[in-house]
Amino acid sequence: MASSTPLARLLEERSSGRVVKHLAAILDQLPNSYCQLESLGRHECVIRGRRMLNFNAINYLGLEQHPEMIASAQQALATWGTLAGSSRAAAEVGLYEKLESKIAEKIGVESVIVYPTVTLANHGVIPLLMRKRSLLLTDQEVHNSVQRAAIEAKGAGATLGSFIHDDFTQLEQILEAQRGQHSHAMIALDGVYSMAGTYLNLPRYEAIAKKYDAMLYIDDAHGFGVVGPEGRGIVSHYGSNYDNTIYVASLEKGLASLGGFVAVPQAARDYFRYNSYTYTFSGQLPPPYLASALTAMEILEREKGARLTRLHELIGRVKTEVQEIGFEVIGEDHPFPLVMVKVGEFENIPEVSQFFYDEGVHILTVGFPVIPQSRGAMVRISLSATHADSQIDRLMAAFRKLHAKLNPSRTQQDSRECLADTASSVAA
Ligand SMILES: Cc1ncc(COP(=O)(O)O)c(C=O)c1O
Structure with a gap:
């Protein structure tokens, strides 16, 4: 690689590091x-x-090859074309309204906002909520996209901390030491840990959140569609509610479509829509995915579990x-x-x-x-x-x-x- 330009020098330095070489040596095998x-x-x-x-x-749920899923995606293609071509902040495909109401009704919340991916939902929401005077604590095994969004929150002025996976003692020690110096505190967790296949211990985290006047952020990408009664997700699995929880989930893993959503109170809906940068400045989901997500929910409803x-x-x-x-x-x-x-x-x-x-x-x-x-x-x-x-x-x-x-x-x-x-x- 030529080392004459700053870019070439940077890439050479990055790609010749010991860790990168070690990883490549393993992955090659x-x-x-x-x-x-x-x-x-x-x-x-x-x-x-x-x-x-x-x-x-x-x-x-094995919906990815379902004839109705394919037919609805094809129908949406024929009706809307491959792409709306604008951010939702400009004009959105009408299917959004129906999809968001259906998801909100399924999980029992006032409103949800669909993002093109869960990663974009995490980045849209976490740094928006956690900024100056905020304490954000992440489980060390929470999904990478949450950890990256947390770094963005740090850039926005939040204090960032992390604790060993499910180490409640360590989490309480950090809250004990730091909660008093911050106006808001949030604990970020996964609903299901995808590298262990284990559920979040929601009751323990809810109790800690209550004790330290903190809120929870749950990335339930894997749980929605699969966990809890009728696949309503991890919060529903424990018979809990969303009063003190920001709940994010996926339309991919259970529903075989694309996209992520966040549950928000109706009164705060516009706050998120106008201020979350991945809503305003990212493109929207292509119509076939909005249609197939809707169809997936209809199939699941009809098949009754x-x-x-x-x-x-x-x-x-x-x-x-x-x-x-x-x-x-x-x-x-x-x-x-x-x-x-x-x-x-x-x-x-x-x-x-x-x-x-x-x-x-x-x-x-x-x-x-x-x-x-x-x-x-x-x-x-x-x-x-x-x-x-x-x-x-x-x-x-x-x-x-x-x-x-x-x-x-x-x-x-x-x-x-x-x-x-x-x-x-x-x-x-
Ligand atoms: C827990 C969790 N959050 C977020 C993501 C990223 O989802 P997306 O591909 O929709 O950005 C994944 C992907 O597998 C995940 O497992």
Whole structure:
């Protein structure tokens, strides 16, 4: 790379750092990371010419190939074209009003505002609310987009702090020391932690918020559509309310569309619309996504929870079988369709990733820095209500084979014990 311009010098410096090189060396060995999908079907995909079972995509309710979803997106394309071409602050596609009312009605709030993505919702809302005289505390495992928005809030004058994931003692210590010097305090959390598949402990956080006169900010990107009665999200799961909570969620993971929304009181709606920069200065969602989000909600309403019932069946089956095979499952008690399986230590990651590729299974293998170092190597199974039983059979067969590969002596011992048991029962 030429080092003659400031840009070239900057890029050379950045891309030759030790951490970057280390990451690249690992990622280069992972056939299931940063790869290209050559085609995508119903839980199948083609990567480097190989047909694979797909347990990597997040489409919990399996709506992404639903004929009504595709038809409504096509209809919206025919009616509105590919793009409205302006920010919502200028003029918005009429579908917004219907979609926002439907979401607000579903979760039981006065009003919601839809943004093009959850990231843009987080950036639109967090630095708007948290500025001078504000204390913003983030869980260390809250989604990256919340952490980045928090840095923006710091730039706007907020005091920023973070605490170890779910370390209530540390959180209280920080609040004890700092709450008095600030007019407002907000604790930022995820509704479901996507690298653990675990639910937010809302009752504990609500109690702390009440004790220290703070509010909560919950990014429930994964929970909406899936968690709680009729998939109304994490707040509804706990039978709580939105009086002291800013609730943000996604139209992607459960609804197979695009976009993020924030629940706001009607009286504050215009405050957000006129002041949040990612509302005013970003473009709006393309019409097909507004239409397919609406259609997804209509399908789910009509089906009365059938997809959630099926999803829970699959979650139960996979968690039980993976543990029976001999692997540790994280967040065992949380019935969430991201199943995190400990498969070894950090050094095992390339071997495990290659193993699943060779078995024809597209699945996420993660380690540090995506998850804390102490968790070693994990495989994340992403389940969907429309995975077929035969696809789960194949996945479980792959996990059985992986267990035998990683624990050869244990497996030989198991089969010896099994043979001995059989011999003694035959003798009896
Ligand atoms: C908790 C959480 N928040 C935000 C996002 C970002 O969502 P978007 O792609 O809509 O910006 C994700 C993405 O996976 C997420 O898991």
